Amino acid sequence: MATxxxxxxIGTFDGVHIGHRKILKRLIDYGGDNELTSTVLTxxxxxRMVLQKEAGIKLINTIxxxxxxxxxxxxxxxxxxxxxxxxxxxxxxxxxxxxLVKKLDVAHVIIGYDHRFGRNRTADITDLKKFGKQxxxxxxxxxxQDVEEVAVSSTKIRKALNNGEIEKAxxxxxxxxxxxxxxxxxxxxxxxxxxxxxxxKIEESYKIIPANGVYVVKTNxxxxxxxxxxxxxxxxxxxxxxxxIETYFLDFDQDLYGKKLQIEILSHLRKEVNFDSTEKLVEAxxxxxxxxxxxxxxxxxxxx
Ligand SMILES: Nc1ncnc2c1ncn2[C@@H]1O[C@H](COP(=O)(O)OP(=O)(O)OP(=O)(O)O)[C@@H](O)[C@H]1O
Ligand SMILES: Cc1cc2nc3c(=O)[nH]c(=O)nc-3n(C[C@H](O)[C@H](O)[C@H](O)CO)c2cc1C
Numbered sequence: 001m002a003t004x005x006x007x008x009x010i011g012t013f014d015g016v017h018i019g020h021r022k023i024l025k026r027l028i029d030y031g032g033d034n035e036l037t038s039t040v041l042t043x044x045x046x047x048r049m050v051l052q053k054e055a056g057i058k059l060i061n062t063i064x065x066x067x068x069x070x071x072x073x074x075x076x077x078x079x080x081x082x083x084x085x086x087x088x089x090x091x092x093x094x095x096x097x098x099x100l101v102k103k104l105d106v107a108h109v110i111i112g113y114d115h116r117f118g119r120n121r122t123a124d125i126t127d128l129k130k131f132g133k134q135x136x137x138x139x140x141x142x143x144x145q146d147v148e149e150v151a152v153s154s155t156k157i158r159k160a161l162n163n164g165e166i167e168k169a170x171x172x173x174x175x176x177x178x179x180x181x182x183x184x185x186x187x188x189x190x191x192x193x194x195x196x197x198x199x200x201k202i203e204e205s206y207k208i209i210p211a212n213g214v215y216v217v218k219t220n221x222x223x224x225x226x227x228x229x230x231x232x233x234x235x236x237x238x239x240x241x242x243x244x245i246e247t248y249f250l251d252f253d254q255d256l257y258g259k260k261l262q263i264e265i266l267s268h269l270r271k272e273v274n275f276d277s278t279e280k281l282v283e284a285x286x287x288x289x290x291x292x293x294x295x296x297x298x299x300x301x302x303x304x
Contacts, residue, residue: 006037006077007108008100010115013042015060015157016069018174019150023142024073027110030140036107037076041099042066043083049206050083058208060157060173065180079104092118096131106137113144164211166268176218176264177210179245183256186246189238193282197231197246198256200263209245216267216292217247221259226252229285229292230265233272237281248285250293267295 007030013020024040031038044066048057061069063080070078081087081099090098095118100106109128117123129139152172160169161177170176181202190197202209212233219226228249234240247263269288275281 004037004105005107006039006104007031007034007110008039008041008104008106009110010041010117011112012046012154013040013066013070014046014154015173016066016073017152017154017157017172019147019152021073021174022146022150023110023112024070024075026140026142028074030108030110031076034108038074039077039079039104040070040075041079041081041104042070043087044080045083045206047083047088050085051088057206058158059206060154060161060177060208062180062202062204062207065178069175089119092123092127093131096128096135100137101135106135108138108140110140110142112142112147114147158208161208161210164213164268164271166210166215166265169210170266176266178262178264179207179209180262181245181260183259183261185257186244187238187240190246190248193278193285195248195282195285197248198259198261200245200247200261202245209243210265212243212272214269214272214288215265216269216295217263217265219247219249219261219263221261226250227292227296228252228263229269229288230263231272236272236274237278248289250289250296266299 007027009023009027027040028038030036044063046057046059048055067078067080100109109132111125111128113125115125125139125141132139157169157172160172166177179200179202181200183198184201186197186199210232215230215232217228217230219228226249228247230245230247232243232245234243269291273284275284
């Protein structure tokens with residue numbers, strides 16, 4: 001890396017899926033070849049969180065997760081620009097001049113064919129190219145064909161998660177979907193069933209929670225991998241009402257209260273059921289454990 005000048009791509013990058021990754025690789029390669037700082041310009045909150053609050057859009061990643069995942073791709077620099085009503089009213093030219101030119105000293109922009117920007121999203125890639133001539137940067141377009149070839153979108157991933165289709169979401173993401181939160185205390189019933197569960201509290205109300213159900217999960221605690229089975233649901237069998245996210249970690253026996261965990265969701269086991277007795281619930285959990293262990297054994301076998 002890299003002089004003061006930059007190669008920039010712009011977008012929400014929610015999920016950082018395989019389509020995004022292709023663009024990010026191109027960005028990093030171009031930066032390396034041309035001694036430019038590879039820079040991602042992203043916005044937060046999501047425009048629809050600001051302009052269509054009532055729609056209640058949910059995101060695949062919290063902003064902290066997005067930062068973490070984007071930096072892990074190997075980009076040099078990330079700018080999270082606040083998306084406010086005021087910002088949404090900025091004229092296209094003001095936006096280009098203030099951010100791309102003055103703030104980022106842009107030499108090259110890599111952008112999808114359908115990218116729109118400026119007040120009411122009136123400017124398009126033709127306008128961007130015109131501004132490029134004026135301010136001295138080049139524009140590289142990712143064609144419709146290149147975008148469609150990948151056949152992935154954040155919307156498709158959100159739908160998969162809402163349907164509990166975690167394997168499908170993970171395939172699109174090329175990495176497991178994650179939940180990040182803090183372990184809080186629950187009703188204190190788990191230990192009695194032989195399955196103590198760590199209850200995860202997620203601060204960000206805009207984060208997508210996958211469909212209620214039982215999942216195989218993995219986390220990292222003090223440098224060690226821990227596998228577990230997670231139930232997302234209302235625990236109807238024990239008369240629960242609120243949705244909880246709780247995980248029994250296999251072969252583990254430590255206090256987790258107050259710990260911050262990032263949990264990868266690997267596989268869907270079954271839907272949450274309203275059993276007519278707690279005995280049946282415990283039997284089902286024992287069966288979940290059996291299947292989860294088989295899944296995990298196969299994972300480590302495939303690795304070796
Ligand atoms: N294998 C394990 N998996 C998850 N948590 C464990 C495990 N072993 C010990 N713990 C600890 O036990 C706590 C959970 O205990 P328990 O489920 O009885 O009570 P709780 O927090 O009130 O939750 P619940 O709502 O599930 O009843 C966890 O938060 C963690 O600190
Ligand atoms: C692997 C697993 C599967 C679970 N499945 C169900 C379920 O199908 N129905 C339900 O009411 N609760 C389910 N629970 C939640 C259970 O009711 C809860 O852990 C205890 O009541 C302790 O709070 C599940 C919990 C775990 C860890």
